[in-house]
Amino acid sequence: MEKDSKKNRAEVSDGDGIIVLKNLTKTFGDNVVLDNVSLAIEKGKTTVVIGPSGCGKTVLVKHLNVLLRPSSGEVYFKKRRIDNLPENELNRIRTHYGFLFQGGALFDSLSVAENIIFPIRQHYRIKHWSEVEDLVKTKLSIVGLDGFQNFYPANLSGGQRKRVALARAIALNPEVILYDEPTTGLDPIRADIINELILKLQKELGETTVAVTHDMTSAYKIADRIIMLHNGKIIADGDADHIRNHPHHVVQQFINGQVSEDDLAVLRVSGTLFQAQFLPRDFKE
Amino acid sequence: MIGIMGAKVIEDMGNVGRFAGFVWQTMIACARNCVRSKTYPLIWAQMHIIGVRSVPVVMITGAFVGMTLAIQAYDQLAGMGMEERLGVLINISVVKELGPVLAAVMLAGRVGGALTAELGTMNVTEQIDAVRSMGTNPIRYLVAPRVLACLLLTPALIIFADLMGVLGGYFVSVPEPPIGFGINSRAYWSFSAAGVELWDVAVGVIKGFFFGGAIAAISCYKGFTCKQGAHGVGQACTEAFVASFICILALNFAFGVISKAIYSTFWPIKSLV
Ligand SMILES: Nc1ncnc2c1ncn2[C@@H]1O[C@H](COP(=O)(O)OP(=O)(O)OP(=O)(O)O)[C@@H](O)[C@H]1O
Ligand SMILES: [Mg+2]
Secondary structure (H helix, E strand, C coil), X not given: CHHHHHHHHHHHHHCCCCEEEEEEEEEECCEEEEEEEEEEECCCCEEEEECCCCCCHHHHHHHHCCCCCCCEEEEEECCEECCCCCHHHHHHHHCCEEEEECCECCCCXXXXXHHHHHHHHHHCCCCCHHHHHHHXXXXXXXXXXXXXXXXXHHHCCHHHHHHXXXXXXXXXXXXXXXXXXXXXXXXXXXXXXXXXXXXXXXXXXXXXXXXXXXXXXXXXXXXXXXXXXXCCEEEEXXXXXXXXXXXXXXXXXXXXXXXXXXXXXXXXXXXXXXXXXXXXXXXXX | CXXXXXXXXXXXXXXXXXXXXXXXXXXXXXXHHHHCHHHHHHHHHHHHHHCHHXXXXXXXXXXXXXXXXXXXXXXXXXXXXXXXXXXXXXXHHHHHHHHHHHHHHHHHHHHHXXXXXXXXXXXXXXXXXXXXXXXXXXXXXXXXXXXXXXXXXXXXXXXXXHHHXXXXXXXXXXXXXXXXXXXXXXXXXXXXXHHCCHHHHHHHHHHHHHHHHHHHHHHHHHHHCCCCHHHHHHHHHHHHHHHHHHHHHHHXXXXXXXXXXXXXXXXXXXXXX
């Protein structure tokens, strides 16, 4: 653990890395979600962020394109400080990013095709609609949803929505793609296709990827580097083998899906779950 | 106690400041949208939703205002033998005050509520963040078209309300009893024409411009800043309606004062001409 934090500091001061977080702290009221986190995301690599639910993974990735502003600390993109830029300049920078929201965040008043066209329409002058249609078709077939162009998000299943959102995030072939739980809610086969897609985008287009996930299979498969967040700090940082053999017991419990004795204790206290006996009002024995 | 009130005042001042910032950004975005033909379809769509579909409710509002005024005022005027002046009384009230204000209140409920609910839902489902994440300014994409549509169409809707108010008053006053009060049609209109000036109509319509802007800006702001969850959206809608309503009344009062001042300044000049 000592070694990890030293390694982080070294990377940041080198200043390489397409996105650099420096001493980032984020608080919501009294709730300290990220506590002095420093991190450099390497260009062209896939960085996976793991950690227990509620530990601040979503908050962390939202800082990478400054959808959230840090309470203190700095964010750099291509060596340029961006966390203090006004919103309209940030918008220009954000076109270099694709962002997959955990909940999809599809525009529910637009159809699937219109959702995918949205970023294109915002930033390019469209000359030939047939090209756009082809692009929508390709992006949708990548996520296995060709033919759903005219559906509305309300008429899709949760997993389908996630996949449309993924297609939208990669519509502009951005340099950096931030995925917040790309495979959650998908069946194992579809999840593996998404993993392959992430790998392919990274290999062929040299894209920088940051993915948040709970799914260790997927993490091992796609990651060049895995980062584990716990209580607002990075407690482990390294490649898949480094994480597999990490000495920290929290890391081991997380990757092996084991519950700690403390957490189990609440289930062990006899009868807590079953002692309350609520009967229907009109129940007669 | 003082501390709590102080904190509340500071918080409210902060909100006012944020709202002012929001309005400023919206004005810039509106100006940019006006010159970019790419956003015209968005404005057009909003105009359809906001404007065209509001025509019936606004017309009904206007008609009932005119009819009710006629019924209430007739006895008073007839008692003084001045029932032929009913026209001027109805028409000036409708055109100057009641038409614009009640149409605006109707719109605050119909349009403002929908805007807050829509943007609030987009906010809690991260759709506004999604717009930002794709490098688009949500104020320009979401707020400006709505504000522009409201700005442009509220005056038009007020003209509809005025028209229906005038007609409503007429159909209660002029036809023979038992349908109406049987006032001489010629007298009704000539008194009206003498009493209602173009100035009065213009003030009413110009008010609409400001009412529309206020309704849209307040509703969009409340939607953008709404708290999480269904409860947050509901609360934002209520707050937006109350704030719009109060703002309409306050603006109307301010307009009364200002238009009176302008009128009395220019009245002597006009009589010279
Ligand atoms: N907008 C917000 N306002 C207040 N608190 C917030 C906000 N967003 C996140 N938090 C807090 O930040 C903490 C971390 O949230 P976050 O969404 O990053 O968790 P997560 O690691 O992504 O969890 P999960 O795996 O369940 O998605 C939570 O305790 C939450 O209460
Ligand atoms: Mg999350």
